[in-house]
Amino acid sequence: MANSQYLGNDKYFATADAVNMLKAEYSLWMYTTQNGGDSYLTRASEALSAIGISSGRLLPDYSDVFSRTNKANSEIVFALLNDQKEKRTGGYYVYFYHPSNYIAPQYRNNPVPVSSTQWWCYSQKFMDVLNRSKTEHNDRRVACNLGEGEYGASGQKLTWPNKFLGDMSKQPVVNDCDLIYYRYAYAVMMDAELKFYQKDYTGALASLNIIAQRAYGVGDFYKTATRDAVGDKYVIEYLNHTKAGTFSGDNTADEQNHPTLKMQVQGICPYGWHIANTSDWLDIAYAACKASAGHTYPIREDQVTYKHLSNVNGKTTGLPPRGIENLAPWLRNKKHWASKVISDGADDFGFESFPLGLRYMTQGYQGYKNHIQQWIPLFFSDTAPFRLMMLWDNNTTCAEITNIDNGQAIQSFRCVKNYK
Numbered sequence: 001m002a003n004s005q006y007l008g009n010d011k012y013f014a015t016a017d018a019v020n021m022l023k024a025e026y027s028l029w030m031y032t033t034q035n036g037g038d039s040y041l042t043r044a045s046e047a048l049s050a051i052g053i054s055s056g057r058l059l060p061d062y063s064d065v066f067s068r069t070n071k072a073n074s075e076i077v078f079a080l081l082n083d084q085k086e087k088r089t090g091g092y093y094v095y096f097y098h099p100s101n102y103i104a105p106q107y108r109n110n111p112v113p114v115s116s117t118q119w120w121c122y123s124q125k126f127m128d129v130l131n132r133s134k135t136e137h138n139d140r141r142v143a144c145n146l147g148e149g150e151y152g153a154s155g156q157k158l159t160w161p162n163k164f165l166g167d168m169s170k171q172p173v174v175n176d177c178d179l180i181y182y183r184y185a186y187a188v189m190m191d192a193e194l195k196f197y198q199k200d201y202t203g204a205l206a207s208l209n210i211i212a213q214r215a216y217g218v219g220d221f222y223k224t225a226t227r228d229a230v231g232d233k234y235v236i237e238y239l240n241h242t243k244a245g246t247f248s249g250d251n252t253a254d255e256q257n258h259p260t261l262k263m264q265v266q267g268i269c270p271y272g273w274h275i276a277n278t279s280d281w282l283d284i285a286y287a288a289c290k291a292s293a294g295h296t297y298p299i300r301e302d303q304v305t306y307k308h309l310s311n312v313n314g315k316t317t318g319l320p321p322r323g324i325e326n327l328a329p330w331l332r333n334k335k336h337w338a339s340k341v342i343s344d345g346a347d348d349f350g351f352e353s354f355p356l357g358l359r360y361m362t363q364g365y366q367g368y369k370n371h372i373q374q375w376i377p378l379f380f381s382d383t384a385p386f387r388l389m390m391l392w393d394n395n396t397t398c399a400e401i402t403n404i405d406n407g408q409a410i411q412s413f414r415c416v417k418n419y420k
Contacts, residue, residue: 007019011072011076011077011078011079012072012078012079012080012081014078015077015078016050017050017051017077017182017187018077018078018182020047020048020050020051021047021051021077021078021182021186021187021190022182023043023044023046023047024043024044024047024048024051024187024190024194025190027040027041027043027044027047028040028041028044028190028193028194028197031044031197032197041194041197041198044190044194045194045198048187048190048191048194051184051187053187053188053191053207053210054210055210055213055214057074057075057184057187057188058075058184058185058188058210058214059073059074059075060214062140062141062144062214062215063141063143063144063162063163065180065183065185066144066163066164066165066177066180067177068165068166068167068176068177068178071177071178072178075183075184075185076178076180076182076183077181077182077183077184077186077187078180078181078182079178079179079180079181079182080178080179080181081178082175082176082177082178082179083176084167084174084176089166089174089175089176090175091164091166091175091177091179093161093163093164093175093177094115094173094175095118095119095120096118096119096120096121096122096159096160096161097112097113097114097115097118097160097172097173098112098113098114098115098118098158098160099114099115099116099117099118100114100171100172101153102118102152102153102158103151103152103153103158104151104152104153104155107149107151108171109168109169109171109173110168111147111149111151111162112147112149112151112158112160113160113165113166113168113173114171114172114173115172115173116172121159122146122159124271125266125271127146127148127159130142130145130146131146137215137216137218137221138216138217139215139216140214140215140216140217141215143162144162144163145161145162145163146159146161146162147159147160147161147162148160164177165177185211188207188210188211189207189208189211191203191207192204192205192207192208195207201225201226202225204225205222205223205224205225208221208222209221209222246258246310247305247306247307247310248307249305249307249308250305251282251305251306254305254306254307255279260277260378261277261278261279261306262277262278262279263277263377263378264277264418264419265277265377265378267377267413268413269415269416270415272417272418273415273416273417273418274415274416274418275375275376275377275413275414275415275416276374276376276413276414276415276416277376277377277378277416278306278309278376278401280414280416281309281374281376281388281401282304282305282306282309284331284351285299285304285309285324285327285399286301286304287349288327288330288331288349288351289301289304291330291345291348291349292326292330292343292345294345295343295344295345296329296343296344296345297326297329297330297341297343297397298326299324299325299326299327299330300325300326303324303325304324308323308324309323309324309399309400309401310323310400310401311323311400312400312401312402322398322400323398323399323400323401324398324399324400325397325398326343326397326398327397327398327399328341328396328397328398328399329341329342329343329346329397330343330345330346330349330351331346331351331353331399332346332353332355333346333347333351333352333353334346334347335347335352336352336353336354336355336369337355337369337370338355338369338370339370339395341395341396341397353372354372355367355368355369355370355371355372356368356372356412357369357370357371357372358371358372358373358410358411358412359410372412373387373388373411373412374387374388374411374412374413374414375387375411375412375413376388376401387401387402387403387411388400388401
């Protein structure tokens, strides 16, 4: 930024604040996903300090930020110009709009924006989240983010984004709203993220409350300045079990230090369910351990830890074990598996895993009746996602978390009902 004096103030080109936004975003990305180290937090701090974090950088009304009659306003940092005179129009939001024959005549462009084809629609879960926030917290952003009502040609409910509405004097709507890439509210959120990583939870809370003041009209909406309370608002950590000291062996401490172990990610699961996370698998291991007393292949309780589950140094049969020793015989069952390494209590335990095998992209489908891998979200290194390698083969006694190169395998997963 030594030459920042040569940058202008046109928000459709590089300004000093736009360059600093890019610097801050890149630095936080390097720190969180590329193991860049604390030097990148320093760079992010330099960039955000140069921008200046305060509520004064935000417009009082959230919807004004996106208005086609208020382009390049004081909250915008960088945008791509859309302008009818320059024959530059377009934007992704058009895919949410409805063709005119789907809309009752009296509601076309009043209030339902008209387009030629609708490609996307809001999910019910997303609308539930928005409306709950409006009802419970008086969230003033919802009216801008969501338009809805029984405006259809046959009285059906229609939804659309009120954000980025274009020129509604024409049918179909002319999408001449600018495409906004950076705005000062995003700088405030990056500042909260930065302070979270710096363990300045009070500072992170202050930045979050700048956003909350405009959204809810409450200056102290977030009150608890602790790691979990602040981090739950926005932070996702990508776990890498190969990094020394990732897990201590104390499950409570590891869950406090790594909230993503218990994070519930819906993914492709039905509403109200999530893809089994690392904590869910450890719970299964603990239940199997308690059930294993007095049966073949007993499980040692001192091995039921995140540290053991993610250990891949050792043998898949015998000692010293990889992962959690004797867990595999409790995850199999006599009904489906070809293996003889099954605990005499496994069928009563009732986990009922199915050995559907797997597909390696370079080797093809394999392992039916003797192999299964289950994908675990938010748990991977820089180059590889992780999966619970439940069973290497029919003789395996351990179960572990290990990695697979990106793009190498098609993996199954389990859905678990959500819980508090």
